Amino acid sequence: MLASPLALVDQPYLSSLYGALVERGARVEHYSGRRLRGGGWDVWHLHWPEQFLNRPQRVGVVLGNGARLLWSVGRARRRGVAVVWTVHNLGSHERNHPWLERAFWFLLTRRLDGIIALTEGGRRAARERFPRLVHVPAAVVPLGHFRKPVEAKLDRVDACRRLGVAADRQVVCFLGLIRPYKGVPTLVRAFRDLAEERAVLLVAGRPSTPGLAREVEAAAAGDPRVHLVLRRLSDEEIEDHLAAADLVALPYREVLNSSTAVHALSADRPVLVPAKGAMAELQESIGGEWVRLFSGDLDTGDLEQALDWARRSERSREAPLDHLSWPAIADATLGAYDQAIGHRRRRRERSGGP
Known part of the structure; x- marks a missing residue:
């Protein structure tokens, strides 16, 4: 199978998925026109096909990128290749080119042979937004966990020491690429109004624009409890931040799925997420003692209650993630591919066209 993309620096999901598929005997390569020929x-297999719409580029450049992708999809299908989209999002986050985006999704969703949703709610939402998708196979295959072997787990006290945080502090952590829709300045402002002097907020990740970095810095200015690391983190630094956290707070203004939430749960850290997208389904899957929801924009009260919940709730030493094992996810993904291949063949037999 061909994959777009095969790997991303900040996204362990792809390497975990395709590594598991290779272990099941699949041949996986990055898509290129040469390989297709x-x-x-x-x-x-397409992931995040809308990425080109998030880039702050001229309309002509964006139009050309979209046209090339759609032409490549058509060429692949004419060669009998089934095109499958994993529904991470239902649209671009930045909304830079709304009319181009409407046209892109209209055309792409008519050129798919199958979709993979990460949750049942995601499947329903995709079919509601793009009604054409009711005519193609739609599998539900969840995000897998990123749990480390027991011997690789980090000690919280050591992680706090490496981060310059006293181990007796209550640590709230935001982790990941900082983009406008993720609401990080809102989180910082909500935290600053907390009366708890022993609380610490760690914000770690690369802002998508210099302006957003300045906004986060301005929100944090003057409060020594807020620690900012506004750059891309190494894998070791990511694991240190998770090990140090008492609560991972993700104040997204919009969300369908969140690999960061699953990553935090894989480190056995409770998470605070918005009651949007598939987050309620995540809570139902993992448990209310591990996943807490908030409504509307995150405020100080939400954060205060979540810290108290994280501290007082009884929970097992490990989040229950056995159902998110990568071998099982690889098998389900291969099943989704088989459905899409069958759909592609039947459609060609009926119409003789792409």
Whole structure:
């Protein structure tokens, strides 16, 4: 199978998924026109096809990128390749080019042979937004966990020491790429109004724009309890931040799925997430003692209650993630590919066209 993309620096989901597929005997390569022309491919798997719409580029450049992607999808299908989209989002986050985006989704969703949703709610939402998708196979395959082996788990006290945080503090952590829709300045302002002097907020990740970095810095200015690391983190630094956290807070203004939430749960850290998208389904899957929801924009009261919940709630030493094992996810993904391949073949037999 061909994959777009095969890997991303800040996204362990892809390497975990495709590594598990390779272990199941699949041949996986990054998509290119040359590879497609070489033949022998059954599936082209798309993730985040809307990424080009998030870039702050001229309309002509964006239009050209979208046209090339749609042309490539059409060419692949003419060669008998089934095109499958994993529904991470229902649209671009930045909304830079709304009319181009409407046209792009209209055309792409008519050129798919199958979709993979990460939750049942995600499948319903995708079909509601893009009604054409009711005509193609739609599998539900969840995000897998990122749990480390027991011997690789970090000690909280050591992690706090490396981060310059006293181990007796209540640590709230935001982790990941900082983009406008993620609401990080709102989190910082809500935290600053907390009366708890022993609380610490760690904000770690690379802002998507210099302006957003300045906004986060301005929100944090003057409060020594707020620690900012506004850059891309190494894998070791990510694990240190998770190990130090008492609560991972993700104040997103919009969300469908969150690999960061699953990453935090994989480190056995409780998470605070908005009651949007598939987050209620995540709570139901993992448990209310591990996943807490808030409504509307995050405020100081939400954060105060979540800290108290994180401290007082009884929970097992490990979040229950066995159902998110990568071998099981690889098997379900291969099943989704088979459905899409069958759909592609039947459609070609009926119409003789792409």
